[in-house]
Amino acid sequence: MNTLLPVAKQFASTVTEITPLGNGLINDTYLVATPSVPFVLQRINRTVFAAPEQIMANLITLNRHIAQKTGTSVKLQIPEILKPLDNRTFYQDQNGDCWRALSFISDSESVETIGTISDAEQAGFALGHFHRLVSDLDPVLLHDTLPGFHITPQYLKHYHQVLPLSDQPKNRYCAEFITRLQPIADDLEAAKQQGLLSLRVIHGDPKLNNFLFDKHSKKVISIIDLDTVKPGLVHYDIGDCLRSCCYSADPVGFDLAICAALLKSYLSEAGAFFTEHDYHYLYPAIRLIPFELGLRFYTDYLQGNRYFKVAEPEQNLQRAAGQFRLCESIIAQEPAIKRLVSQLQNKVVSC
DSSP: OTTTHHHHTTTOSOOOEEEEOOOOSSSEEEEEEOSSOOEEEEEEOTTTOSOHHHHHHHHHHHHHHHHTSOGGGOOSBOOOEEOOTTOSSSEEOTTSOEEEEEEOOTTEEOOSSOOSHHHHHHHHHHHHHHHHHTTTSOGGGSOOSSTTTTOHHHHHHHHHHHGGGOOSOOOHHHHHHHHHHGGGGGHHHHHHHTTSSOOEEEOSOOOGGGEEEETTTOOEEEEOOOTTOEEEOHHHHHHHHHHHHSEETTTTEEOHHHHHHHHHHHHHHHGGGOOHHHHHTHHHHHHHHHHHHHHHHHHHHHTTSOSSOOSSTTHHHHHHHHHHHHHHHHHHTHHHHHHHHHHHHHHHHHO
């Protein structure tokens, strides 16, 4: 706490306790207790986010846009920005580290795995509601805080550049899986270039633990970790959310029942702006995102774990293999997933 106290006191005159919060792989996050209300303190990872001012500008634009909507139409709390003593949007310490403070969503909790079908429905609702809230926000008003993020062909190109230079031991399963699946890497980007999929505002990282559930009602009341809010394809969000929520372990597999509940709830909110092409590319998105994340994990492993935090040297290799096995399970269930999408599309269109 002693090293963090000077930073925390840039946002509150009296600080009583500072404790680690969450298990994010990018930023360092802490809960700061004060005599009045607690707040969230984060050190922005400059290796990942080279321009913190752009992140904060996006959050201001997002908060302002949602604040303009009527209270009853907004069913998610978006964390508020707390300004430091110098009245900027973040604080930069003597080491050049950038810190920001956000309001803490009280009586809430995040979960790491789906416990019930209701949890899946809530996650789907929250992502769909977020997409609906920002569906009328022009994406050109937002900075691209992570150029190249979710652009799978670029990750694949980088992998091929890293592979011959790496002194890490190669994993046969991961390397062969990438070789076999690399033709799918361009599925969504090609559709975007052809004008089949539209650029919209996306969350960028809607994995399950970025939804906050009310401790009492068990309903999602907030969506957090908004650093990656940017222009993009909503399919990246949908695919990533399903990748996170539908993952089952021992053995690794894709849970189709959870997928059905989540997608149904998502489309009840976002189906209004979905096109024929949006539906068509749902399955490719569901298949692509675990492949992409596995590719990123494996590349980072080959480079010596520079990007994702690890507890031990082989962790990114293990993460990569898990995502590839999840992708295999999705491919094995392709006919069932496509039937589900078709049924949901018919239901939404007929309503």
